[in-house]
Amino acid sequence: xxxxxxxxxxxxxxxxxxxxxxxxxxxxxxxxxxxxxxxxxxxxxxxxxxxxxxxxxxxxxxxxxxxxxxxxxxxxxxxxxxxxxxxxxxxxxxxxxxxxxxxxxxxxxxxxxxxxxxxxxxxxxxxxxxxxxxxxxxxxxxxxxxxxxxxxxxxxxxxxxxxxxxxxxxxxxxxxxxxxxxxxxxxxxxxxxxxxxxxxxxxxxxxxxxxxxxxxxxxxxxxxxxxxxxxxxxxxxxxxxxxxxxxxxxxxxxxxxxxxxxxxxxxxxxxxxxxxxxxxxxxxxxxxxxxxxxxxxxxxxxxxxxxxxxxxxxxxxxxxxxxxxxxxxxxxxxxxxxxxxxxxxxxxxxxxx
Numbered sequence: 001x002x003x004x005x006x007x008x009x010x011x012x013x014x015x016x017x018x019x020x021x022x023x024x025x026x027x028x029x030x031x032x033x034x035x036x037x038x039x040x041x042x043x044x045x046x047x048x049x050x051x052x053x054x055x056x057x058x059x060x061x062x063x064x065x066x067x068x069x070x071x072x073x074x075x076x077x078x079x080x081x082x083x084x085x086x087x088x089x090x091x092x093x094x095x096x097x098x099x100x101x102x103x104x105x106x107x108x109x110x111x112x113x114x115x116x117x118x119x120x121x122x123x124x125x126x127x128x129x130x131x132x133x134x135x136x137x138x139x140x141x142x143x144x145x146x147x148x149x150x151x152x153x154x155x156x157x158x159x160x161x162x163x164x165x166x167x168x169x170x171x172x173x174x175x176x177x178x179x180x181x182x183x184x185x186x187x188x189x190x191x192x193x194x195x196x197x198x199x200x201x202x203x204x205x206x207x208x209x210x211x212x213x214x215x216x217x218x219x220x221x222x223x224x225x226x227x228x229x230x231x232x233x234x235x236x237x238x239x240x241x242x243x244x245x246x247x248x249x250x251x252x253x254x255x256x257x258x259x260x261x262x263x264x265x266x267x268x269x270x271x272x273x274x275x276x277x278x279x280x281x282x283x284x285x286x287x288x289x290x291x292x293x294x295x296x297x298x299x300x301x302x303x304x305x306x307x308x309x310x311x312x313x314x315x316x317x318x319x320x321x322x323x324x325x326x327x328x329x330x331x332x333x334x335x336x337x338x339x340x341x342x343x344x345x346x347x348x349x350x351x352x353x
Contacts, residue, residue: 009292019057020066020286026053026161028279033272034153040052044141045150045309046280048134049157051075053165054286055123062177068165072158078110078131079154082138083147090144097217100224104209107136111205112198115232118192120183120186125289128201129229130196133304137223141312144264161279197235200337204231208333213221223308223322230254230330234338246293247335253297258320261302265316334338 030046052072056064085106089099114128138150168174186194208231212224234247264277284299305319 002161006028006207006272009102011128015128016287016290017060019054021282022090022164023050023053024279024283024284026050027282028155028166028275030153030157030160030273033276035275038155039055039107039149040242040271040310041145042150042153043309044138045079045154045269046157048075048079048130048138049154049190049309050161051130051134052158054125054130056165057290060179060181061166062176062178063181064165065162066181067121067123068162071123072162074114074117074155075131075134078114078135078137079153080147081106081110082135083144083150085135085139085146086141095249100213103136103139104206104213104228106139107132108202108206108209109151110135112202114196115201116194119190119197125236125255127197127232129232129236132205132225132232133212136228137308140223171295180320183204193336200235203231204235204334204337206213207231207337208330212329212332215325215329221322221325222318224328227324227330227333229279230327231334233331243338244335247331247338249293250297250331254292254301255324256294256302257298258324261305262316262320264306271310274310278303281306331351 001031027050028045030050031040031043034040034043034046049072052068052075055071057069059067062346085103093284094102111128111132116130118126118128118131132260153298169176205228209224209228212221212227216222230250234251236242236243253296256332268275283298285296285303287296288299301323305323308314309316
């Protein structure tokens, strides 16, 4: 009962509207620019480059800049590796099934390595959810756009996000002293926790990707990386109950978000309206992501799927079906990974075990 109550409890705000505006502007300006240039095929690079603005939410300007610079550099590396992985599949003349398994394997490595880097750099949000999403989404594009053009868009978007992150310095009352924060090395306990968390990301992402791919081959579902993204959601939390709750919230929020998405798609928005919807969803997601995860997911779901449709058109019905199917698989795997250590300890504690 307490877990159910927590799922629908709204935490107090903390200047969330300021972060939400920055993130919305950070994604809207690059996308609308690409629309005017007739290059929405590069929109996915702008969308993920704009994730730079998510980091350093309410930090002083100097620390925010450092965190966002690191986050942006890591995201650029992930996008570059994704483009190279897709091209490696073509160069090796892999079949569609082989290329899919290559993507699962590579995405699993990205999940573990990026989780470790994020912990080492003390970035928040923690974990490698965004990096899994960015890598797999780009690597799975069937007709890859020019890599140098995509990376140019990504670099410019990251630079713009850094500029937006510093924009409040023009207001004297909002300006914080530019003091470089002291580097505090991770303690041994923190290093062990980072390594264990990284292992959890490897297991959860790899298992979810494997199950989703096998199920997709037999049942005709696609977008297996959505299961990998959903699987790592429960890994972030301060307690087992909180982590399990996040997994359930992911499913509930996604289901409601799909209803919202269906309504948006029924309106058949023009490309410029689609860009506005993406910016609005980005605003809504950042407004509530730290306060109410179910509500945030209602915005995240159409944000993710509409961004995908800009680059890889698909039948809306198939997209909605795949999203809920992959989310359930991923969330179930993530919850299982969270509960596994507790179950193991209890089994070992039994008399005669």
